[in-house]
Amino acid sequence: MTSTSPLPWAEARETAWAAGYAARPAAVELPFAEAVGSALAAPLVAVSDLPAFPTSAVDGWAVAGAGPWRIDGEVLAGQVPKALGLDQAVKIATGAQVPEGAEGIIRLEHSKVEDGLVDGPAAREWREAGEEAVQGEALFAAGTPISPPVVGLAAAAGHATLPSHPRPATRVVVFGDELLTSGVSREGRVRDSLGPMVPHMLTAAGAAAGPSIGPVEDTLEAHVAALREALADADLVCTTGGTMVGPVDHLHAALAEIGAEYVINTVAVRPGFPMLLARTKDGKFIAGLPGNPQSAVIAVVSLVAPLLAGLRGLALPPLGAARLAEDVPGRGGFTHLALVDRAGHRLGHHGSAMLRGLAGAAGFAVIGPEQAGAAGQTVELALVPGV
Ligand SMILES: Nc1nc2c(c(=O)[nH]1)N[C@H]1C(S)=C(S)[C@@H](COP(=O)(O)OP(=O)(O)OC[C@H]3O[C@@H](n4cnc5c(N)ncnc54)[C@H](O)[C@@H]3O)O[C@H]1N2
Numbered sequence: 001m002t003s004t005s006p007l008p009w010a011e012a013r014e015t016a017w018a019a020g021y022a023a024r025p026a027a028v029e030l031p032f033a034e035a036v037g038s039a040l041a042a043p044l045v046a047v048s049d050l051p052a053f054p055t056s057a058v059d060g061w062a063v064a065g066a067g068p069w070r071i072d073g074e075v076l077a078g079q080v081p082k083a084l085g086l087d088q089a090v091k092i093a094t095g096a097q098v099p100e101g102a103e104g105i106i107r108l109e110h111s112k113v114e115d116g117l118v119d120g121p122a123a124r125e126w127r128e129a130g131e132e133a134v135q136g137e138a139l140f141a142a143g144t145p146i147s148p149p150v151v152g153l154a155a156a157a158g159h160a161t162l163p164s165h166p167r168p169a170t171r172v173v174v175f176g177d178e179l180l181t182s183g184v185s186r187e188g189r190v191r192d193s194l195g196p197m198v199p200h201m202l203t204a205a206g207a208a209a210g211p212s213i214g215p216v217e218d219t220l221e222a223h224v225a226a227l228r229e230a231l232a233d234a235d236l237v238c239t240t241g242g243t244m245v246g247p248v249d250h251l252h253a254a255l256a257e258i259g260a261e262y263v264i265n266t267v268a269v270r271p272g273f274p275m276l277l278a279r280t281k282d283g284k285f286i287a288g289l290p291g292n293p294q295s296a297v298i299a300v301v302s303l304v305a306p307l308l309a310g311l312r313g314l315a316l317p318p319l320g321a322a323r324l325a326e327d328v329p330g331r332g333g334f335t336h337l338a339l340v341d342r343a344g345h346r347l348g349h350h351g352s353a354m355l356r357g358l359a360g361a362a363g364f365a366v367i368g369p370e371q372a373g374a375a376g377q378t379v380e381l382a383l384v385p386g387v
């Protein structure tokens with residue numbers, strides 16, 4: 001590991017995001033399923049009025065003139081009604097186009113039918129054309145996150161695709177001879193928990209995550225080969241383990257070997273400080289997640305999720321808030337990311353080698369450098385993608 005001073009945590013988040021944003025792929029028209037989770041690259045404009053025609057809000061009778069009204073057929077949703085004559089009524093379904101000439105609708109439950117005539121209180125119980133939007137109106141500005149309701153509205157407003165930034169392809173490369181992919185941990189060897197877990201977090205953070213690679217043998221040659229294999233079909237490769245200076249920690253040497261340059265090399269955060277972000281000459285990213293499983297997740301939260309947000313054209317992921325139910329110690333000059341539940345209590349089993357606390361957490365309470373958290377205090381909460 002080259003000797004650089006760890007970057008302050010808040011700055012590391014912003015640096016990772018800015019690197020992603022600057023490298024975001026050109027916006028293209030993407031089908032909804034691929035656009036969701038990105039940001040609009042152009043304003044979303046209504047292709048038609050919304051509703052495109054007056055639409056009944058109730059099941060009832062559309063009427064014209066003075067009652068009682070003579071019943072003349074029915075109009076269902078999806079049909080085009082004929083114009084309504086004076087003193088006539090047509091049975092109408094919720095969502096059906098209101099006939100021209102209609103002056104009111106009587107709700108079915110308020111109507112009385114007798115001898116082919118209907119009577120009851122009529123009101124304008126329909127949605128006017130263009131009530132939600134008029135043709136050509138900008139519904140959302142460029143940069144708006146494409147959430148599921150934005151997709152729904154885009155469909156309602158007549159679109160089939162959205163101009164947005166494609167999901168970055170990602171691969172996870174798991175380093176470590178000591179790792180097992182089946183059975184129980186034994187004889188100095190432990191089950192790989194990161195290969196099965198991290199891709200789901202990447203998916204939740206907006207990536208198209210391919211299957212994990214590894215465990216990779218603890219030699220420099222094997223590390224370099226695995227990195228090259230992963231980079232061949234990924235925009236971002238997340239490695240796990242090997243970030244430190246142990247006898248078989250080859251990540252830094254492998255990065256040098258493939259000519260990658262550091263964007264971030266260590267972050268002033270506990271746990272997780274050996275995390276890093278590097279970039280290859282052809283602009284692909286490599287995130288080095290520490291091997292301790294909770295530390296690896298902290299690297300996803302701190303560097304990878306902001307990077308992916310930038311690559312999708314989104315703003316830096318906002319932090320939530322947590323009201324601490326108990327005191328939380330600081331970590332000197334480092335930011336402390338402390339697992340808390342929804343009530344603001346610290347979770348047991350929160351060691352950096354453990355996932356048990358994380359699995360039941362609301363997120364990481366952020367205790368800044370040279371600070372401590374006090375019971376009752378509201379602090380920022382770093383959210384874990386997919387949790
Ligand atoms: N001399 C020092 N040693 C260590 C320091 C230090 O400052 N000085 N920092 C510690 C910290 S903090 C961390 S975090 C780890 C980072 O280690 P590496 O990224 O090099 O990871 P490994 O050594 O390969 O593994 C650490 C630990 O995690 C287990 N592990 C690794 N990968 C997986 C996986 N896919 N699934 C489950 N568990 C995994 C591995 O068995 C080790 O127990 O360095 C400390 N050391």
Ligand code: MOO
Nearest residue numbers: 271272273295352
């Ligand atoms: O940074 Mo290590 O991640 O404290 O366990």
